[in-house]
Amino acid sequence: xxxxxxxxxxxxxxxxxxxxxxxLPFSSExxxxxxxxxxxxxxxxxxxxxxxxxxxxxxxxxxxxxxNIERLEKWLGFKRExxxxxxxxxxxxxxxxxxxxxxPVIGDPLAVALGFYRSNVLNVAVWMLLGKAIRYAALLYxxxxxxxxx
Numbered sequence: 001x002x003x004x005x006x007x008x009x010x011x012x013x014x015x016x017x018x019x020x021x022x023x024l025p026f027s028s029e030x031x032x033x034x035x036x037x038x039x040x041x042x043x044x045x046x047x048x049x050x051x052x053x054x055x056x057x058x059x060x061x062x063x064x065x066x067x068n069i070e071r072l073e074k075w076l077g078f079k080r081e082x083x084x085x086x087x088x089x090x091x092x093x094x095x096x097x098x099x100x101x102x103x104p105v106i107g108d109p110l111a112v113a114l115g116f117y118r119s120n121v122l123n124v125a126v127w128m129l130l131g132k133a134i135r136y137a138a139l140l141y142x143x144x145x146x147x148x149x150x
Contacts, residue, residue: 058111064111094119095119095124095127099128
């Protein structure tokens with residue numbers, strides 16, 4: 001990551017976290033780690049990273065909710081063949097699946113599928129927020145204690 005993101009401070013962290021949760025290939029972890037090591041406020045960093053990433057994930061939910069499969073394929077590169085498998089997970093586990101929207105590779109399609117299949121938005125929002133907050137808290141703990149996460 002370029003040092004340019006650090007010039008934007010907390011707003012840069014929020015934006016990077018938002019973008020990392022969308023379909024764009026982007027990583028906010030490096031920026032968060034750099035800010036934590038650079039002396040930025042730990043609590044504010046955790047809150048802004050979580051909020052930005054959660055709003056990005058909920059944007060994916062909204063795109064799924066609003067989109068039809070042709071648009072999702074065309075605009076987001078969403079794979080039609082993933083839908084039956086995602087549908088099974090969503091039917092089996094419901095909105096709890098949103099807890100795992102922070103996972104690389106599968107998190108964005110999960111959020112889109114939750115919207116596409118009209119999962120309860122409030123439940124999705126709560127579980128997604130919880131998952132993303134725990135993820136960033138674990139990263140924060142790791143950075144501040146000099147440990148590596150697997």
